[in-house]
Amino acid sequence: MIRILLVEPMNLLRGALAATLSLEEDFTVVAELGCLGEALAMARAVPPDVAVINVGLLAGDGLPLFTRLSVEQPGCATLVLAGPDAPGRVKRALDVHVSGVVGTQATPSELVRGIRQLARGERVIDAGLAVAMLGAPRSPLSARELDVLSVAASGVPSAEVAAKLHLTAGTVRNYISVILRKTGARNRLEAVRVAEDAGWLQT
Numbered sequence: 001m002i003r004i005l006l007v008e009p010m011n012l013l014r015g016a017l018a019a020t021l022s023l024e025e026d027f028t029v030v031a032e033l034g035c036l037g038e039a040l041a042m043a044r045a046v047p048p049d050v051a052v053i054n055v056g057l058l059a060g061d062g063l064p065l066f067t068r069l070s071v072e073q074p075g076c077a078t079l080v081l082a083g084p085d086a087p088g089r090v091k092r093a094l095d096v097h098v099s100g101v102v103g104t105q106a107t108p109s110e111l112v113r114g115i116r117q118l119a120r121g122e123r124v125i126d127a128g129l130a131v132a133m134l135g136a137p138r139s140p141l142s143a144r145e146l147d148v149l150s151v152a153a154s155g156v157p158s159a160e161v162a163a164k165l166h167l168t169a170g171t172v173r174n175y176i177s178v179i180l181r182k183t184g185a186r187n188r189l190e191a192v193r194v195a196e197d198a199g200w201l202q203t
Contacts, residue, residue: 002119005048006032007039007057008081017052020108027115036065043073050118052111055082055089055101059196063092070097077118082129090129091199100124139200140182148175150201153192 004021006029008014018032030046033039036057043051051069058066058080070078077099082090090101102114103126114124141149151161162172176188185191195201 002027002050002115003030003046003048004028004115005030005039005043005046005051005076007034007036007051007053008032009034009054009057017111021052021112021115024112027112036062036069040065040069040072043069043076047073048076050115051076051078052115053078053080055080058092058098059089077121079114079118079124082126084128089197089199094125101129102126103129139195139198141179141195141200145175145179145182146195146200148172149179149188149191149195152176152188153196153201 004027006014006018006021008017011034014032014034018029021027021029030048031039031042033042036053039051039053051073053066056062066078069076078097079100079102080090080098081104082101083104094101099118100114100123102111102124105128106114106126117124139146147165148161148167151164152158156164158172158176159169161167162169165172167175176191179191180186180188183191183194185194192201
């Protein structure tokens with residue numbers, strides 16, 4: 001029996017995935033969770049064989065939580081669910097030792113097959129997502145602009161960004177203006193999302 005830990009923030013999708021996976025005779029969904037924080041305690045109680053996780057949960061604070069989960073459950077393979085519009089997030093997921101990636105456009109049978117492959121110790125990479133990663137645009141931002149955006153991604157005010165990078169607040173504002181123009185974003189939070197999705201930020 002393959003024990004599956006499902007971590008998906010969208011309630012409707014999480015329920016649909018759990019129902020689909022539960023139809024397989026050799027699968028048992030041990031938990032359906034909305035965040036990685038809950039996954040740590042659940043995995044300790046019922047060690048899973050495969051964790052199915054939405055790629056968006058591996059951004060920001062989710063990354064150290066995922067690292068803890070990986071360290072505490074070395075026998076658990078991780079399958080990430082990702083859309084074709086965020087090749088950067090997929091690349092980062094593979095960089096942190098995720099065992100497999102399946103696209104949200106995949107059929108239920110493809111997801112089931114991927115889980116079985118991971119349980120056998122194989123690696124799974126969705127072909128469509130691999131192509132999307134190869135075709136991802138190069139960053140238009142300079143190294144310094146990426147530094148500013150990386151610090152700003154934590155949500156701190158411009159004054160703190162300036163202090164951390166040893167810049168003046170005015171210089172940070174200028175950098176942010178250039179970043180918004182280059183990324184086409186309306187504000188810095190949107191610029192962070194654009195940069196993370198494209199894989200320009202290593203957060």
